[in-house]
Amino acid sequence: MKESVIENISEVKVPSIEVEIQPEVVKKEKSRLWVYLVLIPLIFLGDRGIGAFLEYLTMSSNIRYSKLYNGKGEADIVILGNSRGNGYYEPEIRRITGKTTLNLSYNALPGDVGQVLIEDYFERYKAKLLIVDVSLVMKTEDPVITSFRPYISESEKMSALIHKVSPATARGCQISKLYQYNSELFHRALYYLGKQEGDWILDKQIKDELLIHDNLADSLNVVITKKGLDNLKAIADAAKKHNAKVEFVIAPYHSIWLNKIYNIKDFLAAVKNHTGVEVRDYCRFTNDKTCYSDYLHLNKKGSLLYMKQLQDDGVFALK
């Protein structure tokens, strides 16, 4: 009986399970697998590769910050300020003093970044004179701090500052090298590839209607912060430590603006008390409308006149 069962079983035909897999589907899935095997490393390698090329471009640029970090920044006179600091027109200073000059000013440059730039400068080079336009510490904008991220590979201090004010930006730079160059400063660096910076000055004149009818609030004030004053003190100390002469100045304002700032004298006194450096006050240097591009900024004509005045007053005199 048992044997017959076994015999029967051996005769049973097991139905085969046939799964019909189309060759096209197999080919498609294989190709899909290849795509992802290529895609994922490519995204990371491409990011690093293109990022390295952008770093090379940035450091080859003639923009002031690339010069600072690529070893070509040494100068007799170093200047620091916000957008108003660009009114210290570098080619003119070179012409009237015969000295090499590096202007590290930038639009809405925060005092924190100014401090890092000056400390980095004196770690790398020597200078005879540091001129700081103290209006630098009147306003701080975090986005401007993070826009200096193209230089974090060159400066530990800049990297630490960006990490402090915006951990997300710092993390973004770690994840993507390309994100490090997602900044207006990188675009400016590209612009000054193979081109000198001599055009960094405003060339227009303030609109007449802004002189007749201003849209300003009745009273404006300078927010005097301890942090800003600390930045100025650290900047002055870094220069003094390296035997550079320090000049604190404040560039001219048009009277329409200036007359509404009720505490500018308090600000200048606070700077003197905190840093021990007297501020040379040029706030009321001129009210000639042809010298201004707006209430706050001298144009090229105003800048040339202002530079001559600084020369006459001995601001550019070196140690």
Added chain:
Amino acid sequence: MIFNSIHFLEFILIFIPLYYFFKGKLRLWFTLAASYFFYGYWDYNFLALVLASTVFEYNLALYIEKTEDEKKRKRLLITSIVFNLVILGFFKYFNFFIDSTNSVLGLFGTGTIHNTLHIILPIGISFYTFQAISYTTDVYKRKIKAETDFAAFSVYSIFFAKLTAGPILRAHDFLPQLKTDQKFTWDNFETGLARVLLGFAKKIIIADSLGSFVGTAFAFPDKYSSLYLIIGIIFYSFQIYCDFSGYSDIAIGIARILGYRFPENFNFPYLAKNFSEFWSRWHMSLSSWLREYLYIPLGGNRNGKFNAYRNLMITMLLGGLWHGANWTFVVWGGLNGVYLVVQRLILPYTERMGKIVPRQLFIPSAMIIVFLLTCFSRIFFRSNDFDSAFEMIKGVFAFNDMSFGHLPNKFVIIKNLGLVSILMILEYVHQSNDFEALVLKSPAFKIITFSAILWMIALFGTFSDSQFIYIQF
């Protein structure tokens, strides 16, 4: 919750696997719960309103279908339309109505109405109510059957992928898709993902980058030269296009990943050669809604030219008002209505001109004219009030200081011009090549597209929490 937020990324990463895990009815209820969560994340106070409205529309449509008496059916349809318009009117237009009334009363020197209500506009309400109106109208016209499955109807009403800014879905397109269990396919996933990435690229790389420039131009028209303002207005047209079409791409892409097909909302509008073509390419789901549920019921092209022009003007004026509770939107709609009417009036002359002028010259010229006039109308769309709009127009037509060298923010302008140029080249190429088909067919294209979009986002993206413009409508 907005698409370009980390919360949405977390939400969608949890939602997609669970969506495919659930099957049948359970999937519908899960999608519904997720959609309510999505909406409630923004403001849970309005969940009750959405639920009440859904229940009301669901039952009303069933009742319309059951009713044989035509008069009664019509009354029920009117009830539905009035119900939706009252919701829309109260939340969106109440303050506008009070302010406008006060302005008129002020002219006569009489007292004004004191408005003590501080009404918050529920997000996506304009899209939601229009979709509801189209549904009951279609049931009334017996174009579709009233939906009996409450879960399916609710998902159709409040599906998170299209809730905040469309596209406005038609019941006959979307409800049948909800009735079948969509299976996960890599083709859907990849084409959907490519579309989502494209949408993010448009929003983060172009729209947000243009936005900061546009913001300064419109905020201080008296401070900048005419050239700066002209660039600002042109950039605004690209900003709003990339912002809204980017949103639509993300919505369409998410739906595709989930196995659904949403209708297209844009079809290269800035390549339009006339205004009718522009409106058949721009915000297509709204344009077709207005045509089907407003323009045609008003009489459409029937009953002579004058009535057709009148209907066109009414449609465009109301279309303008739909965008926002401000007379500037009405003027924007009106201007576009005038463009359409004038285009019809001068059609014989333009046709004759088209035969005389070489095609290579005529078509680009027509595109540029349509684009520039569209840009002009958008001054009213973007300005907060008429004073700002006229200040802008005054600044532009003063034609003072047209030198590029004198422009501030040149780097930003050059970057944005570069981005806009890349966009237009891609649009032009894309017009004759099916993006989705290329993603599916060519592995090399897929690799290049995915990598390039991610690199571009890293290198040019603006990473802020900026809202999509059309969410406010």
